Amino acid sequence: MSNLQVLKNRVFKLERLEAKQRAASLICTCRVETDYHDANCLESVLKAQANFACEVHGIRDLGPLVWIPDGMPLIRDDRKFCVCPPNSGRTWAEGGPKPAFEQTQAELEAKFKAIFDPNRDIQGESDRINALKAQYDEQIERGLARLGRRRLSYEELAKIELKRAKKDRLVWV
DSSP states (O other): OOHHHHHHHHHHHHHHHHHHHHHHHOOOOOOSOEEESSHHHHHHHHHHHTTOOOTTTSSOOOOSEEEOOTTSOOOGGGGGGOOSOOOHHHHHHTTOOOOOHHHHHHHHHHHHHHHTOTTOOHHHHHHHHHHHHHHHHHHHHHHHHHHTOOOOOHHHHHHHHHHHHHHTTOSOO
């Protein structure tokens, strides 16, 4: 083997090692799921999260879009984008002060009035949510096709989330 060939092999190995180190330093920001309270909340979260890309995959997959009751907090990254009215139970779950019984009672009464309001357009809300989800899925598929990639499976997203949690020491190993 000539000296030139040895040098080429050595350079190739160094380049491969450098590429591995660079890839290891990238952090995947894709999610296992993204929660929302209603159509306005979902729209706000999707608009805000559209500005972020995943360093590893090129496009950020937010995972399945999952409805949660408005008394439950969104994940910490999305709380600032929630446009829902204040909720004392949600504030308490986020680490805020425990609500007074009267405040909780008043919120529940207002919530039940809103739920059973005859003028409430449940079908319109559902259609809007479905349209937002379809638009998001189309955007993701189009972006992934442009990059020549496929959508991550739920299992792959869960592995990424577990790896991130282990790294941040959020789970016992």
